[in-house]
Amino acid sequence: MTDLPNRLRPRDEADLAELVRSASGPLEPIGGATKRALGAPVAFEQGGATLLDLAAFDGIVAYEPAELTLTVGAATSLGVVQRELDAKQQMLAFEPMDPRVLLGSVGTPTVGGTVAAALSGPRRIKSGGARDHLLGLKAVNGRGEPFKAGGRVVKNVTGYDVPKLFAGSWGTLGVMTELTLKVLPAPETERTLLIDADDASIAISILSRALGSSHEVAGAAVVNGRAAIRIEGFGPSVAWRVDALARELGAPTIEVLDADISRAFWRDVRDVRPLATAPIVWRVSTTPSLAAAFVARVAQTTSLRALYDWGGGLIWLGLDAPHADAVRGALVDGHAMLFKAPAEIRARIPVFQPAPPTLADLERRVKQSFDPDNRLNPGRR
């Protein structure tokens, strides 16, 4: 057990702003601290940053089910939010993963951390990602200035869409204190079709046909040699679409999972449970039709286990060693994130796909516009 670094606990927004303003070294904002092992280690060479514990920013500020909006403090537990939404048959439609399954971390994932890491689950293909559900926010930038962006209504084009930048910002642009999210009705029921496929390319072509149908597929994965297709919604609609899709796909063996088993199945896909024991995990986003060939190329270098989500567009690769050159070298388009690896490896290998120089330069200027002195999570991405 290593010593915990310094920890600051701002009481409120003004306190937080003052702490950021007067900080003499790097700061690492944390909520539930379940995702500290994601991204490059913060301020690795300086021996770590001072933790900025946001526990004070906890609680539901406003939940308006009929407006489809939810405003919460950044450190509000994801589980608490999901229970509140469950009570009104609503959900965070981007289906955020529970990072503890893969990372083995302990603690409580928070809404702020979930959005900052933009970890969208299987429903990403139908309902969008974390980026598509963050409507507004309050944050303190790296200058120590509290500001707000976006709004608290679902339709808004007033000014730049700054919330988009914060989804997936990994805490490097500002310290979010409050978030307004779009919520959606939870499906009344769901079913999953499982179809045997000889190899991944056949499975992905089955998924492609399903996604290209009018049946509003809400999950499309390849797990253990089988294509899995989730259909969700109102009872009569789900029953009809499952039958229609099975007929249209015309596969010889189709198994249909009932609602409870289907939910458990997709929870495991969401959390990448099949790769939980792998020491190294890559998260790769690519064009779905290129996915199987990409994995085959990596497999020429190393043994691996692969889980495909998003119709093939999201690939989780479980390896014994990083093989960064083999993974990134095999990629034709998209990007590969070194999702799970020991800190010393994540300090050495770029965790996020390096951007071309002009794009990297733009991103640097965007970062500077929020945090000119690089106080917030330096080195994380």
Next chain:
Amino acid sequence: MIAMPDPDTQILARRDEIAAQLRMLLPAASVIAEAERMRAYESDGLTAYRQMPLVVALPETTKQVAAVLRWARREGIKIVPRGAGTSLSGGALPVADAIVLGLGKFKAVLDIDYANRTVTVQPGVTNLAISKAVDAAGFYYAPDPSSQIACTIGGNVAENSGGVHCLKYGLTTNNVLGVEFVTPDGEIVRIGGKHLDAPGYDLLGLLTGSEGLLGIVTEVTVRILQKPETARALLLGFATAEEGGDCVAAIIAAGIIPGGMEMMDRPAIHAAEAFVHAGYPLDVEALLIVELDGCAAEVDHLIERVEAIAKSHGVVVSRVSTTEAERMNFWAGRKAAFPAVGRISPDYYCMDGTIPRAALPRVLAAMRDMSTKYGLGVANVFHAGDGNLHPLILYDANVPGELDRAEAFGADILKLCVDVGGVLTGEHGVGVEKRDLMEYQFDAIDLEQQHRLKRAFDEDLRFNPGKVFPTLHRCAEEGRVHVHRGETRFPDLPRF
């Protein structure tokens, strides 16, 4: 009227030389400098504002765009990007000392990929042309702004355009996967593609809806969907706006996200009925159109549920479409609401705020009081599902003082939207029109942070100057979409 920044007289004096230099960078037909030919570019859908451009440049390739922008940067010349010029907020309004850079020659559909459900096009392709390109295979591009026959996808990206189906299917930003764009420095950058989610900051999300302030989009990849199997609609009349609003809330609380959900108030119902004779009831205060789409099993099921919800919320008129012709007829009045109002009033302003839907009764009541106070009528159409309100203020520009009163009325409505927890604009954009109200919604520090972002892309503030953000040269009055005797810039373009 909103004041635009004072032009740089040295740039104005160099106009001929600038046109000549552009002709060295571009084909001869791509540079327009003659007054009579530039006239077509002097305004956009915000017709109250007109300004002749310095010069119009119509490049044909991304390399030409980059070359022009690198040269413009060296010369310190400002740029106003332009698609089809259908913006309702003045986003494409020329600036006297700026080159209008039009993307009208970027008309190619570059790639249709059914396996991955994407289409890649050049920015000058119209919104509707994308759907048409994939129609034979049963696909379409979901965002459908009312101007979709004319507006371009490049403009949709710049404005983050919506449409009547966006509650269920999302705005432009939720349907764009990638762009190629040219920075104000003339650098060509690609973001995204056929895959999802950027590895770095979501610059695609930032560019979408940036109103031409951050760069020029030269290629767009969008996702396409298979068309729903069927669609049916309900026409629901209520004795009060409160009951109509409560019914909308109950539909959503029941877990139903309709493909479209539109509301009209009594003046809008009467104007529309007089114009298109859709058979709308005239003795109701609120008329709701609820459209359900999907497979027939789902649509039939939800029609029954919505009917039952409406019944328990005091509906006085309830009709369900049984044929496609009937469904189209329900929509006919709503889609003709703007021109219908144009028939009953010499002029009207179209507003575009969003409110939390629960505030609707309060906002409508306050609007009635304002209507009395200003002595001007107002008709309301409302994207009820997402709270996006389009009040149409009726006035006569030929009656002294009415224009001023209408403008003051409009500003009061938008401030009210902010006061009840909403925003200034739900889909039309800030542009020139709402620029000087930005300080009502955002604090100085919020705006300063957005300014810093602007400078991260456009250090010397040459892109679309005078738009979106208030400048030091402000004028007390706020302009609006003025429509005089039906004379819109695009009279044949539906607006709803």
